[in-house]
Amino acid sequence: MEHPDIEVVEKKTAHKGFLQVDVYRLRHKKFDGSWSDVLPPREVCERGDAVGVLLYDPDKDAVVLIEQFRVGAAASGRSAWLTEIVAGVIDEGETPEDVARRESKEEAGCTVQELEKICDYFSSPGALTEYVSVFCGRVDSEGLSQSGGLEEEHEDIRVSVVPSDEAIRLLDENRLQNSVTVIAVGWFARHREALRDRWRRR
Numbered sequence: 001m002e003h004p005d006i007e008v009v010e011k012k013t014a015h016k017g018f019l020q021v022d023v024y025r026l027r028h029k030k031f032d033g034s035w036s037d038v039l040p041p042r043e044v045c046e047r048g049d050a051v052g053v054l055l056y057d058p059d060k061d062a063v064v065l066i067e068q069f070r071v072g073a074a075a076s077g078r079s080a081w082l083t084e085i086v087a088g089v090i091d092e093g094e095t096p097e098d099v100a101r102r103e104s105k106e107e108a109g110c111t112v113q114e115l116e117k118i119c120d121y122f123s124s125p126g127a128l129t130e131y132v133s134v135f136c137g138r139v140d141s142e143g144l145s146q147s148g149g150l151e152e153e154h155e156d157i158r159v160s161v162v163p164s165d166e167a168i169r170l171l172d173e174n175r176l177q178n179s180v181t182v183i184a185v186g187w188f189a190r191h192r193e194a195l196r197d198r199w200r201r202r
Helices: 071-075 096-108 164-172 179-200
Strands: 006-016 020-028 042-046 050-057 062-069 081-084 086-089 114-122 131-138 157-163
Touching (some): 050 096, 062 096, 062 179, 096 114, 131 179
């Protein structure tokens, strides 16, 4: 966190496991040019950067969605099984495009033929460092298995090929509950026809 407008007074690592939690005490420049007081302790979760990819088969006009267990959703008291797009964390030495292709194969059994960038965003900048790159990937969904994921990562994933209209309806009915999926399907609803027209010609 090196920035001329931020002064870190203290930083401690409170937990280091699957995730890392650091506790910061800091102050920052305000919009009027003065400095803020030292803020109360702020916990920041080092999540690592991530990638999401909406898999689209333009010939069938269908998308590939997955469903899996999410412990954070379970802890909230809401449904623990979420319908999502393929996603994963960027490992050292990987590009976002590498991850999009790797996770598509691991989670959904799909080979990505082409990638279209959607956006980059912070998933929850008040508490997480996670920065997410989102793509749409052209795939052939013919003959996909109904299950995916890696056993060594304890993944139990249901794979579904969903007509595009139905995927957009899930969004409109508030049945998609994680941010990367909402963002990707919202973008897809606006760009679907142009994307399909361009990709079907190849």
